[in-house]
Amino acid sequence: MQGNEACAQGAVDAGVRFFAGYPITPSTEIAEWMARRMPTLGGKFIQMEDEIASIAAIIGASLTGAKSMTATSGPGFSLMQENIGYACMTEVPCLIVNVQRGGPSTGRPTAPAQGDVMQARWGTHGDHPVIALCPWSVQETYSLTVKAVNLAEKFRTPVILLMDEIIAHLREDVKMPDPRKLILEERPRPEGGRESYRPFGGSAGQIPPMADFGMGYQCNFTGLVHNEVGNPSNDPGVTDRLIRRLTGKVESHRKKIIHWEETLMEDAEIAIFSYGCSARSAASALKAARSKGMKVGMIRPTTLWPFPEEAVEAAASREIPILVPEMNLGQMALEVQRVAAGRSKVHLLSRVDGELFTPAEILSALKGGF
Secondary structure (H helix, E strand, O other): OHHHHHHHHHHHHOOOEEEOOOOOOOOOOHHHHHHHHHHOOOOEEEOOOOHHHHHHHHHHHHOOOOOOEEEEOOHHHHHHHHHHHHHHHHHHOOOEEEEOOOOOOOOOOOOOOOHHHHHHOOOOOOOOEEEEEEOOOOOHHHHHHHHHEEEEEHHHOEEEEEEHHHHOOOEEEOOOOOOOHHOOOOOOOOHHHHHHHHOOOOOOOOOOOOOOOOOOOOOOOOOOOOOOOOOOOHHHHHHHHHHHHHHHHHHOHHHHHOOOEEEOOOOOOOEEOHHOOOOOOOHHHHOOOOOOOOOEEEEEEEEEEEOHHHHHHHHHHHHOOOEEEEEEOOOHHHHHHHOOOOOOOEEEOOOOOOOOOHHHHHHHHHHOOO
């Protein structure tokens, strides 16, 4: 199965029944697959005129109760940022798949890159909640797509699946679970009457209930700062409570969201911090290093945002040097350096030429001791 196909299958199995998108390399296979599949499931597929319209459409569909998604790549992801901010502010669950490619601008459409990591966190303006997941295999693309839809519904927020061209177009054997046995999350629903409905209520860390359009509840959605019922407000107290609750509903549930895998970190004297396609080369380099007697371990986050600080903290507390191979000029490396806070030497191994690291390159950096 191809990575893009696994993503589409995972979305369908997670309950997605509305897809709006615009073709863009290297994510187009997701749209093609959904165009064929959605009508057979009673779902809807719409090819929009551009990426701005695409994300607007999935927000609208989500407001009617549908689990919705779009898929794009770097240039389209840039165009979506304003409406991603709107979805964060109005707490609309949806899935946004960004299959990263070379940039900036139109860059190299068929070349892999990992240059959208910081854009996924800070692409839209203001302080806002962000959940971004990153797979390293076709199998994991399926499972993380299901997880992304679940997180979007559970926390009433857009979730980004940050893939890359290599994983999207890679073909691997995939063991598909029985979709009937998947545990699926649904958005919280109002339990009281219309008079007590507060679609934006609660304190920091709380996820308020969400009624669909047509359920009989008053639904007022605005990108302006708003009070508990959705009416715009310029009150400083209302502003402070809203922004802190929006960010707090993700930060206060970090343990339920963040995930990473560790390989041979128990006795490691050097650590590799790697994600996505780069982690595949890093895993091979680790095996080669171990065969030569080097005590190398690896930390591989599947959750990029919120950043898995706990994983880096554990390595930094042991003052273990950390190598960060990534296909950009250093985006995750900055976060690793921030958490390490000078206790561990952090070295960036960077490629921006549209080619994946070879295991030999990473092994050479490990041997050099940075």
